[in-house]
Amino acid sequence: MKLGNSYFYTIRENLKDEDSVSGNLLARSGMIKKSSSGVYMYMPLGLKVLQNISEIIREEMNKTNAQEVLMPSLIPEEVYEASGRRQGFGSSMFSLKDRFNKPFVLGPTHEELFAVAASMKIRSYKDLPFNLYQFQNKFRDEPRPRFGLIRVREFIMKDAYSFDIDENGLNVSYQKMFDAYKASFDRMKLNYSIVKADTGIMGGLLSEEFQALSPIGEDTLVICDDCGYACNIEIAECKDDSITTFDKHLPLTLVKTPNAKTISEVANFLNLPANKFVKTMIYRVDDMVVACLIRGDKDINEVKIQKLFNATKVELADSATVELITKASVGFAGPVGLDIPVILDKQITHMHNFIVGANKNDHHYINVNLADFSISKIADIRLIQEGDQCIKCGGSIHFEKGIEIGNTFKLGTKYAKAMDLMYLDQNNQLQEVWMGSYGIGPGRCMAALAEQFNDDKGLIWPMNVAPYKVCVVIINVKDHQQLETGERIYDELNKLNISVILDDRDERAGVKFNDMDLIGIPIRITVGKALINNEVEIKLRDQKDIVKISLDDYVGYVQELISNE
């Protein structure tokens, strides 16, 4: 591309509109432009990056013999009713009606349609396995879009779906996809971790997330430094590391705790550490109200509660409900005498003579023991903390923040059951098809790369995803020799299929250097005063030094730089 007469712009100042480094750099470099909240235009340079990322993924998909298809975005609502997911998605689905008032939605993910597509082919076990994928726009009405391309409402997803005769087959297909994902992210040079995660609305047997490491990541990853165990905090099991002490049980006693509602207020008032307290949190789990008990210095993991009840929705009860149930203001709830189910975190089974709310304003019970109230379930419902012990090896764990760039699911037969996707086995018996589903967000990869690779000058694209590998900067376009040399280099590199941008604008050198730095082109060839010696200068975006090289040798040098990546 020649810049002189093309659609190219950069913005010198940060945009108020963008709340992240990547969002700002991508917008300032003219790669993306926000159209409305969580909806973006991809401009020529940005589209190049997105295409390069997509092409890496496509190549890795094709290597596994997966076949590319394209599904519609506009889908009859009944398709999601059939799988039972319409409710689960709720208002995060964009929905609309056609002229005959028939309800449609814009697809947020495509398990259902791929099950329909698969049913076109599947009759017998001989028709399996296979794998279909697509790059296609997804629509999710996020409550809070943010961080540039990271949390958006319309985005392209590469989604793949595997179909197998049984669990063993699924495991093989899954591993192929898993390996292809690793290969793809490695080729992009992303710095990422793979963690086990909750299956969420997708359902199924297993979910593993590919998480690009970044401080602005919205997911917290739990990583064991000793054994390498890694999972999303939402499913991190807590090791039962508490030691039971054989304290003598003291008699249950009601004490006055005026205006002390939070654990720290009561702890201060009674002058006791927070770990002598038990917090009682009133939750609404689907249509049920339950009390969840957790040690005073710990927090509850709501995903664990959701799984415990196999529920679709878990939220803290509103204050009116809490007051109705406990007959006291929020802050004085306790398990003693409570007539809703009580869920006890297993850590509390080691505690004695602890302190809880008394279900009475300005009062707590001290010297509470397990025998003093009824318990309906004991389970691990604790949110793991940094420094806790690893569930696998007992080592110490630490947290990382991650941007979810990919996710792989072993779905099992959930969708086959719902969508009636069956095959005839060797014994002429109808069997359910085993499915896997696999997603990558190329836009998120782009944003994650922008977060991971930048400096105060702008973006620094890895060679494989850069919009152009080389830029040729002509210092003075009014100098005929410089102009002709620059154009000749541009033509030569193009002939060699090396993507190249020619900065032949009539601008000052500083403007061109700064623009090329901002958009992050890996290799810069400067055509300027070194021409006197028949030389050009080559500078890498991520390095300081400049190499002068003869016009006779520069091609080989550039080729080597590219192939070394």
Place this chain on the structure above:
RNA sequence: CGGGAUGUAGCACAGUUUGGUAGUGCGCUUGGUUCGGGACCAAGAGGUCGCAGGUUCAAAUCCUGUCAUUCCGACCA
């Protein structure tokens, strides 16, 4: 969905308290001087001040409503 903030030129913002000719910087156009890391001088172009009502002789400014953006929280594959 709850709480806060902001909408004025392509971008970033001032002006709003106390109503009275629409401003600044960057960017853009033209001319000149510059010319290897975001030049300088001069002259210009560009805005029905988010939108709709209302108060007033007069509204960017006051009032009501509405839409959008954004921050914190809730929620989130």
